[in-house]
Amino acid sequence: MSYLVELRPVRRWIRRTRASHRERGETLGTAYTVVFCIGVTIAIFNEPLAAVFTPLVPHLTGVGALAAAVVCAALLFLGLRRLGPVTVSRPASYFLLTAPVSRRRLLAPSLHAVAAGAGLSAAAITFAVLGHALAAGSAVLVVTGALVGVLLTLLASAAQRRPHLATATDAVARVALALGLATLVAEVTGWTPPEFGATPATSVVLPLTGALAVLVTAAYLAGVRDIARTPNAEVLESAKTAGTLADTAYSMEPSFLSDMLERRYWARRRLRSTTLHRRLPPLTAQDLLLARRRTPRLLWTAASTALPLLLTAAPPWLLALTLVLGSSLAARATTATVKTDATNPVLLRLLGLDSRQAVRQRFWIPLALATTWSTVALALLQTSGALPPGQWWLLGAALGPIGAISALRAARSGMARNDLIPIDTPMGSLPTGPLLHAFSGIDMLILAVPTVIQLSQGWPAAYDMILFQLVLAVAGTQAYLTFTTDPTRLNLSPR
Amino acid sequence: MVEHSAVEVENLYVSYGSTPVLVNVGLTVPAGAGVCVTGDNGIGKSTLLRCVSSLQQPDSGAIRVFGAEPGDSPAFWATVATTVEPPTWYLGLTVREHAELVCRAHGQDPEDAGIDEALERLGLGAHADAIPPSLSSGQKQRLTLALVLLRPSSLLILDEPEQRLDPDGRAMVAGMLAEYLSTGGSLLLASHDDKFAVASGAEIVTMEQLSGGEDR
Numbered sequence: 125m126s127y128l129v130e131l132r133p134v135r136r137w138i139r140r141t142r143a144s145h146r147e148r149g150e151t152l153g154t155a156y157t158v159v160f161c162i163g164v165t166i167a168i169f170n171e172p173l174a175a176v177f178t179p180l181v182p183h184l185t186g187v188g189a190l191a192a193a194v195v196c197a198a199l200l201f202l203g204l205r206r207l208g209p210v211t212v213s214r215p216a217s218y219f220l221l222t223a224p225v226s227r228r229r230l231l232a233p234s235l236h237a238v239a240a241g242a243g244l245s246a247a248a249i250t251f252a253v254l255g256h257a258l259a260a261g262s263a264v265l266v267v268t269g270a271l272v273g274v275l276l277t278l279l280a281s282a283a284q285r286r287p288h289l290a291t292a293t294d295a296v297a298r299v300a301l302a303l304g305l306a307t308l309v310a311e312v313t314g315w316t317p318p319e320f321g322a323t324p325a326t327s328v329v330l331p332l333t334g335a336l337a338v339l340v341t342a343a344y345l346a347g348v349r350d351i352a353r354t355p356n357a358e359v360l361e362s363a364k365t366a367g368t369l370a371d372t373a374y375s376m377e378p379s380f381l382s383d384m385l386e387r388r389y390w391a392r393r394r395l396r397s398t399t400l401h402r403r404l405p406p407l408t409a410q411d412l413l414l415a416r417r418r419t420p421r422l423l424w425t426a427a428s429t430a431l432p433l434l435l436t437a438a439p440p441w442l443l444a445l446t447l448v449l450g451s452s453l454a455a456r457a458t459t460a461t462v463k464t465d466a467t468n469p470v471l472l473r474l475l476g477l478d479s480r481q482a483v484r485q486r487f488w489i490p491l492a493l494a495t496t497w498s499t500v501a502l503a504l505l506q507t508s509g510a511l512p513p514g515q516w517w518l519l520g521a522a523l524g525p526i527g528a529i530s531a532l533r534a535a536r537s538g539m540a541r542n543d544l545i546p547i548d549t550p551m552g553s554l555p556t557g558p559l560l561h562a563f564s565g566i567d568m569l570i571l572a573v574p575t576v577i578q579l580s581q582g583w584p585a586a587y588d589m590i591l592f593q594l595v596l597a598v599a600g601t602q603a604y605l606t607f608t609t610d611p612t613r614l615n616l617s618p619r
Numbered sequence: 620m621v622e623h624s625a626v627e628v629e630n631l632y633v634s635y636g637s638t639p640v641l642v643n644v645g646l647t648v649p650a651g652a653g654v655c656v657t658g659d660n661g662i663g664k665s666t667l668l669r670c671v672s673s674l675q676q677p678d679s680g681a682i683r684v685f686g687a688e689p690g691d692s693p694a695f696w697a698t699v700a701t702t703v704e705p706p707t708w709y710l711g712l713t714v715r716e717h718a719e720l721v722c723r724a725h726g727q728d729p730e731d732a733g734i735d736e737a738l739e740r741l742g743l744g745a746h747a748d749a750i751p752p753s754l755s756s757g758q759k760q761r762l763t764l765a766l767v768l769l770r771p772s773s774l775l776i777l778d779e780p781e782q783r784l785d786p787d788g789r790a791m792v793a794g795m796l797a798e799y800l801s802t803g804g805s806l807l808l809a810s811h812d813d814k815f816a817v818a819s820g821a822e823i824v825t826m827e828q829l830s831g832g833e834d835r
Binding site: 386387390391393394396400406407413414418464467468470473474476478481611612613614615 | 691692693694696697700701704705706707708709710711712713714715716719720721723724725729747748750752753766767770
C-alpha cells in the first residue's frame with residue numbers, strides 16, 4: 125500500500141502556527157538586528173573589506189590567482205561537506221523525516237538554499253581573486269565562479285549519498301587546499317611561477333561559461349531527482365549540524381560547534397589502549413597522548429607556520445596580530461580536556477586533583493605547541509627577509525607561554541554567561557556575557573604588546589627588547605598559573 | 620584520637636521552591652559500615668546523597684563527613700568517591716585509559732591497581748579499547764563503578780548503583796561493594812533493590828525512618 129501525505133499544507137500549517145506564537149514585530153526586530161549587525165561589520169571592517177575585494181595594486185600572478193581560487197574552492201567544498209549540504213531542521217528531522225511525505229520535497233529546499241548561498245559566495249570569491257590578479261573584474265568570470273559554487277554543492281550532495289565518493293572528494297579537497305597554500309607561500313618567498321599568457325578573451329570565456337551553465341543545470345536536475353536517496357543517518361547528522369550552528373549563532377557560544385566536531389571526530393576513530401607516559405604527570409601524559417592521536421591536526425598546525433608569509437604585503441600590525449593569535453590557536457590542540465573539566469568538574473573530583481595541579485599539568489603540551497609554532501613561524505619570516513633585522517625567532521620562546529595561557533584561559537572560561545546585564549546602546553542592547561566570553565583568553569595576548577609594537581613600527585629586534593618580552597611573558601605566565609588557581613580549590617573556572 | 624563516623628547528618632532541611640523534600644533528616648554511617656537508603660521515587664534519596672557529597676547546599680542542618688564539613692576541596696575528594704553526578708568523559712581516551720588516568724592521579728601503579736581485572740569483572744574487558752561515549756548506558760554505569768572502586772577512598776557514595784545492570788551484573792557489583800566494606804571502607808548508597816543492598820553488606824534504612832529527627 126502506498127500512501128503519501130501532501131507536504132505543502134503541513135509546512136504551511138507549521139509556519140502559521142509558529143507565527144501565531146511570535147510577538148507582533150518580532151520578525152521585524154530580528155531583521156533589524158541582522159541588518160544592524162551587517163551594517164556595523166561593514167562600517168568597522170570597511171578598509172580590510174575594500175582591501176580584500178578591490179585592492180589598489182593587484183599582486184597575484186596567473187598561477188597565484190589560480191592557487192587562491194583553488195584554496196577558496198577547497199575550503200568552500202569542505203565547509204559544504206561539514207554542513208551536509210542536504211539537511212532539514214531539527215524538529216523536521218524528528219517529525220517529518222519519519223512521516224509519509226515526499227522525501228524529495230522535504231529535502232530539496234535545503235539544496236536550493238545551500239546552492240544559492242554557495243553560488244553567491246563563489247561569485248564574491250571570484251570577484252575578489254580577479255581584483256587581486258587583473259585589476260578589473262569580469263562579469264562573465266564572476267558568473268563562472270558562481271556556477272562552480274553550485275557545482276561544488278551538487279558534488280557535496282552526491283558525496284553525502286555515496287561514502288566512497290565522499291572519501292575520495294574529501295581527500296582531493298584537502299590535497300588541493302595544501303597545494304594551493306603551498307603555491308601561494310612559494311610565490312611570496314620568491315618562486316617565479318610560469319606565465320599564463322594574456323587574460324582569456326570574453327569570446328573564449330563566454331561559450332565555456334555557457335557550456336558550464338548547461339552542465340550545472342543538468343547536474344542540478346539529476347541531483348534533485350536523486351536527493352531522496354540521501355540516507356537517513358546522513359540527513360540526521362546534518363540536521364544536528366545545522367541545529368548546532370543555529371544554537372552557536374543564537375547564543376554566541378562557539379564551543380557548541382567545536383564540541384560537536386570533536387565528538388564526531390573521536391566517534392569515527394578506532395583506538396587501541398596504550399600506556400600513559402610514566403615519567404610525565406598524569407594530565408600532561410594524557411594531553412601528550414591526545415596530541416599524538418591527532419597527527420593530521422598537528423601536520424596542519426605545522427604547515428600553518430608558513431601562512432604568516434602570505435601577509436608580508438599586508439599592514440605590519442596585521443602580521444603581528446596573526447603571529448600572536450597563531451601561537452594561541454596552535455596551543456588549543458589539547459585544551460578540550462580543560463574545557464571538559466571547567467564545564468563539569470566531575471572527572472577532576474574523581475581524579476582528586478586541585479586546580480593548581482590540574483592547570484600546571486595541562487600547561488606543558490600547549491606551551492610546547494605554541495612555542496614551536498611561534499619559533500618556526502618567526503624563523504620562516506626572518507629567513508624570507510620579511511622582517512626588520514634581528515633574531516626574531518628568539519621571540520618564539522616568549523610568544524609560546526603567552527599563547528599557552530591564552531588558550532588555557534579561553535578553555536577555562538567554560539560556557540558563555542547569559543545572566544549578565546546587557547549594555548543598552550541607542551541602537552540596541554549588547555549582550556555582555558557572550559562579549560566577555562569572546563574575549564576570554566584573547567585578553568592575555570596583551571602580554572605580547574612589545575612584540576606587536578616592534579613589528580608594527582618596523583623596528584629591529586634588539587636583544588634588550590627580546591629579553592624584556594621574555595621576562596614579561598614568564599612573569600605573566602607565572603602570575604596567571606599562581607593567582608588564578610588554588611591548591612585548596614578543585615574547580616577550574618577562574619574566580 | 621576521636622574516631623569520627625563516616626557520615627553524620629542532623630536536622631537536614633531541603634526544599635525545592637515551596638516543596639519541602641527533606642524535613643529534619645538525621646543519618647549516621649559509622650566508619651567502616653554501609654548504609655543503604657531506600658524509599659519511593661522523589662522522596663529525596665538523591666538529594667540527601669548530593670548534600671552529603673557537598674554537591675548541593677541544604678537550606679539548614681549539619682553534615683559531617685569524617686568529622687569535617689563536606690566541601691569542594693581536593694582533600695574531601697581524595698577521601699570520598701561518588702557516582703551521584705552523571706559522568707562526563709575525556710574525548711579521545713579509551714575505557715582502559717580512563718581507568719589508568721584515575722589510578723595515576725591517585726599515585727597508584729596502574730599495573731598493581733588491577734585495572735584489567737576490574738574491567739573484566741564488570742564485563743568491560745572486551746570494551747577496553749572503546750571510547751566511553753560509545754558504550755551503552757549499562758556499560759557506562761559499570762565503568763563509573765569500576766573507576767570509583769579502583770581509586771583509593773574511605774567513603775563511597777553511590778546513587779542506585781544497581782540501575783541499568785542485569786542480574787549477574789548486580790550480583791557482581793554487590794560482591795565488590797562487600798569487598799570494599801571488608802577492607803575498612805564506608806558506604807552510603809541509595810537503592811530500590813533490597814536484595815542488592817543486603818548482598819553489598821549495607822544496612823537498609825528507609826527515608827521515613829530518617830525523617831522527623833528520628834536518627835537511625
